[in-house]
Amino acid sequence: MYIPTLDDMLAAHVRIKPYIHRTPVLTSSFLNELTGAELFFKCENFQKAGAFKVRGASNAVFGLPDGMLEKGVATHSSGNHALSLSYAAGRRGIPCTVVMPRTAPQAKKDAVIGYGGKIVECEPSTSSREEVFAQVVTETGAEFVHPYNDPRVIAGQGTCARELIEQVENLDAVMAPIGGGGMISGTCLTLSNLAPNVKIYAAEPEQADDAARSFKAGHIIADDAPVTVADGLKVPLKELTWHFVSNYVSDILTTSEQEIIDAMKLIWKRMKIVVEPSSAVPLAAILKNKETFAGKRIGVIITGGNVDLDLLPWLKTEK
Amino acid sequence: MYIPTLDDMLAAHVRIKPYIHRTPVLTSSFLNELTGAELFFKCENFQKAGAFKVRGASNAVFGLPDGMLEKGVATHSSGNHALSLSYAAGRRGIPCTVVMPRTAPQAKKDAVIGYGGKIVECEPSTSSREEVFAQVVTETGAEFVHPYNDPRVIAGQGTCARELIEQVENLDAVMAPIGGGGMISGTCLTLSNLAPNVKIYAAEPEQADDAARSFKAGHIIADDAPVTVADGLKVPLKELTWHFVSNYVSDILTTSEQEIIDAMKLIWKRMKIVVEPSSAVPLAAILKNKETFAGKRIGVIITGGNVDLDLLPWLKTEK
Numbered sequence: 001m002y003i004p005t006l007d008d009m010l011a012a013h014v015r016i017k018p019y020i021h022r023t024p025v026l027t028s029s030f031l032n033e034l035t036g037a038e039l040f041f042k043c044e045n046f047q048k049a050g051a052f053k054v055r056g057a058s059n060a061v062f063g064l065p066d067g068m069l070e071k072g073v074a075t076h077s078s079g080n081h082a083l084s085l086s087y088a089a090g091r092r093g094i095p096c097t098v099v100m101p102r103t104a105p106q107a108k109k110d111a112v113i114g115y116g117g118k119i120v121e122c123e124p125s126t127s128s129r130e131e132v133f134a135q136v137v138t139e140t141g142a143e144f145v146h147p148y149n150d151p152r153v154i155a156g157q158g159t160c161a162r163e164l165i166e167q168v169e170n171l172d173a174v175m176a177p178i179g180g181g182g183m184i185s186g187t188c189l190t191l192s193n194l195a196p197n198v199k200i201y202a203a204e205p206e207q208a209d210d211a212a213r214s215f216k217a218g219h220i221i222a223d224d225a226p227v228t229v230a231d232g233l234k235v236p237l238k239e240l241t242w243h244f245v246s247n248y249v250s251d252i253l254t255t256s257e258q259e260i261i262d263a264m265k266l267i268w269k270r271m272k273i274v275v276e277p278s279s280a281v282p283l284a285a286i287l288k289n290k291e292t293f294a295g296k297r298i299g300v301i302i303t304g305g306n307v308d309l310d311l312l313p314w315l316k317t318e319k
Numbered sequence: 320m321y322i323p324t325l326d327d328m329l330a331a332h333v334r335i336k337p338y339i340h341r342t343p344v345l346t347s348s349f350l351n352e353l354t355g356a357e358l359f360f361k362c363e364n365f366q367k368a369g370a371f372k373v374r375g376a377s378n379a380v381f382g383l384p385d386g387m388l389e390k391g392v393a394t395h396s397s398g399n400h401a402l403s404l405s406y407a408a409g410r411r412g413i414p415c416t417v418v419m420p421r422t423a424p425q426a427k428k429d430a431v432i433g434y435g436g437k438i439v440e441c442e443p444s445t446s447s448r449e450e451v452f453a454q455v456v457t458e459t460g461a462e463f464v465h466p467y468n469d470p471r472v473i474a475g476q477g478t479c480a481r482e483l484i485e486q487v488e489n490l491d492a493v494m495a496p497i498g499g500g501g502m503i504s505g506t507c508l509t510l511s512n513l514a515p516n517v518k519i520y521a522a523e524p525e526q527a528d529d530a531a532r533s534f535k536a537g538h539i540i541a542d543d544a545p546v547t548v549a550d551g552l553k554v555p556l557k558e559l560t561w562h563f564v565s566n567y568v569s570d571i572l573t574t575s576e577q578e579i580i581d582a583m584k585l586i587w588k589r590m591k592i593v594v595e596p597s598s599a600v601p602l603a604a605i606l607k608n609k610e611t612f613a614g615k616r617i618g619v620i621i622t623g624g625n626v627d628l629d630l631l632p633w634l635k636t637e638k
Contacts, residue, residue, distance in 0.1 A: 024343065026365075045591045046590075046591055050591065265628060268593050268628055269593075272365055272369065272592060272593040272594075272624035273591060273593060274588075274591040274592060274593060275591075305591035309587055310633070315629065315634070
């Protein structure tokens with residue numbers, strides 16, 4: 001297992017800079033008053049392809065040696081990684097194949113195709129996905145870029161925390177949502193090297209709390225198909241992300257579905273930005289644990305803004 | 320009739336700077352490709368109280384002489400001016416009374432009260448509003464701050480265009496929505512003095528096109544209670560705003576309700592920002608008149624982001 005280093009992150013940043021945004025950091029005096037903390041929101045919802053995932057995907061794609069370009073890249077994802085890898089491959093002009101469950105939202109499929117990716121559908125089960133994906137790799141010879149358990153991807157995600165500590169001085173902590181752990185691992189990689197006094201917190205839905213239970217147990221616990229509104233956070237930790245989580249994270253805080261939806265709506269209403277449910281989990285966790293964060297300067301990573309505007313969770317729950 | 324001058328706008332900017340945000344300018348490569356123009360969105364949805372109106376309201380409130388502070392300010396509005404005047408008065412610590420129709424949305428009433436304003440309700444008719452408002456002014460002796468037909472307000476709104484031309488060089492045109500004409504008048508005030516080569520366009524809903532008809536007729540035409548999703552744009556021009564519109568505006572473009580809703584959803588989806596329907600009218604007009612704007616650098620004023628998240632127009636129309 002190769003563990004990415006500070007140099008990998010720094011090289012990633014140079015490599016991907018032409019293809020990503022240096023996203024802004026927003027603040028809200030209302031949310032500061034409400035939480036008693038000073039919050040600095042790193043807005044990856046404004047990122048290319050609408051999510052931080054384009055950092056890691058671009059690093060993998062633009063780091064490919066020339067000899068591997070013709071066969072392109074492949075992945076399995078029904079979410080932001082699928083969009084991001086398609087975007088990055090499109091920018092480099094190489095093929096990208098994405099295995100997606102046939103039940104994935106049409107909007108996500110359209111977005112992948114819009115960026116130039118090719119979709120191969122599988123049944124919505126792990127066994128079908130693995131079977132179809134193996135076949136795709138055999139046929140195309142494409143390079144597999146895992147959504148998070150990949151040193152190139154983690155090094156890419158680490159560039160987000162690097163920008164954040166350049167944009168905001170004297171942070172006490174950084175919080176990001178945790179699913180597979182790619183963003184948190186990149187954050188750990190960067191902060192443990194460049195700002196070791198900044199604490200790292202992860203936030204997770206109670207209904208998909210495998211990372212929190214792993215953290216307490218001291219080994220990876222994976223759940224089969226958890227159900228949560230924060231659809232980016234359903235996947236389990238893997239060995240590489242577990243390395244970072246187990247070594248550098250201070251705590252993993254969990255929140256209920258209603259707390260996530262309320263925090264999401266609060267961000268939309270008061271900050272006037274569109275964020276996806278996963279992005280609201282950290283604010284929900286801060287609101288639930290005010291005493292832990294009062295008086296502190298907290299960087300909050302808004303991971304993405306790809307949400308179905310026809311299916312907003314606070315409207316669904318009210319129906 | 321006193322017509323505000325460049326010096327009034329410059330003095331307003333000094334006066335209000337501590338109480339407003341210098342809002343960011345966002346761009347979208349997707350929308351640039353779609354329109355064939357280069358669009359620069361001045362994001363007043365991120366402004367204090369969620370709309371540009373706080374500029375003019377703050378200028379009126381912080382320009383009040385000491386002898387008038389005790390009696391405070393008053394206005395009639397069920398929209399962003401009510402919130403903005405309450406916010407500004409709250410910051411200065413003076414009373415603010417707002418006459419609102421009893422049928423106004425509870426969220427707007429709550430926001431006024433949240434900022435420290437006092438609401439006096441009237442019936443939802445012009446006659447009741449005028450009667451109740453006259454009574455309020457008699458009883459309180461408060462200074463009336465009109466939502467737009469007021470030189471202090473127009474000078475304050477003009478600070479937005481000043482920031483925009485500082486933030487973006489070599490604009491060919493600026494476009495803003497038009498209702499009563501306060502933002503457009505402030506834009507005319509600033510650009511006619513500081514950037515006279517920049518054309519000024521106004522955008523208006525077809526269903527509330529009194530400004531466009533006034534512009535063609537050469538005199539003010541006022542409609543009684545037009546119906547449009549762009550609820551900030553229902554009010555008519557008045558003599559002071561007509562002065563600026565008739566002298567400095569290049570054209571007033573109109574768009575259908577569906578075009579406004581589509582443009583609004585497009586902004587939310589691709590730019591990840593929450594904007595109110597009025598703010599989407601300029602983009603709708605640019606999409607409808609591509610040939611006029613192709614290849615041009617256009618400043619687009621996003622006027623506000625105060626929208627009821629439980630009643631989104633694309634969901635209403637689909638029901």
